[in-house]
Amino acid sequence: MQGWLVTVAISAAALSLSLLISVFFACARRSRLLLLRYLAILYVEGVRGTPLLVQILVFFYVVADAFGVSNRYAVGIITLALFAGAYLSEIIRAGIESISESQLESARAIGLTRFQTYRCVILPQVVRRILPPLAGQFASLIKDSSLLSIIAVSEFTLNAQEVNSYTFSTLESYLPLAVGYLLLTLPISLFSRYLEQKYHYAT
Numbered sequence: 001m002q003g004w005l006v007t008v009a010i011s012a013a014a015l016s017l018s019l020l021i022s023v024f025f026a027c028a029r030r031s032r033l034l035l036l037r038y039l040a041i042l043y044v045e046g047v048r049g050t051p052l053l054v055q056i057l058v059f060f061y062v063v064a065d066a067f068g069v070s071n072r073y074a075v076g077i078i079t080l081a082l083f084a085g086a087y088l089s090e091i092i093r094a095g096i097e098s099i100s101e102s103q104l105e106s107a108r109a110i111g112l113t114r115f116q117t118y119r120c121v122i123l124p125q126v127v128r129r130i131l132p133p134l135a136g137q138f139a140s141l142i143k144d145s146s147l148l149s150i151i152a153v154s155e156f157t158l159n160a161q162e163v164n165s166y167t168f169s170t171l172e173s174y175l176p177l178a179v180g181y182l183l184l185t186l187p188i189s190l191f192s193r194y195l196e197q198k199y200h201y202a203t
Helices: 002-029 034-048 050-066 072-097 101-109 112-150 158-166 170-198
Strands: none
Touching: 002 034, 002 072, 002 112, 002 158, 002 170, 034 072, 050 072, 050 112, 072 112, 101 112, 112 158, 112 170, 158 170
16 A cells, blocks of 8 residues: 555656656747757657666666765656656647647637637647547556666555565465556546546537
């Protein structure tokens, strides 16, 4: 139970941070500044081209060690957030670019500012379109948090492995592990479906 609660806390923190990161890099990919755009491309392709397990090891044993950071939980949260942020930024960018140019021109024609165009025209449609992949990425992030056990973060998976090593009760250790992750990911899918129905009018 303690490990499950740690997984909930780590996942919630990583999800929140990854959303901020993804919005920034999605906007950076569409920026007119070449340096910012290429920096975003380098980040996205670099993260998506390497396994999460390798990133965790590099961040903890190389980057964090170089900066003198020894908090495994902080390193784990930041690594998960950066990993998910790369995927989420592409989801958000694709959602924005799926809006036809004619809608943007119509918004400008009736005098809407850039902020009003995003808030009233683009955002309602983007939210509806990106909800399924967004929910899938959130669920994947929760499951990916199990890889933090490799750096001895005392989360759900590591605790289950410890119980199994002490008791040799494999079924009793790993069946609750699967159920515990299901209890975390299933509400995300249900909430996503609810939001899809709520914003259905936007399309």
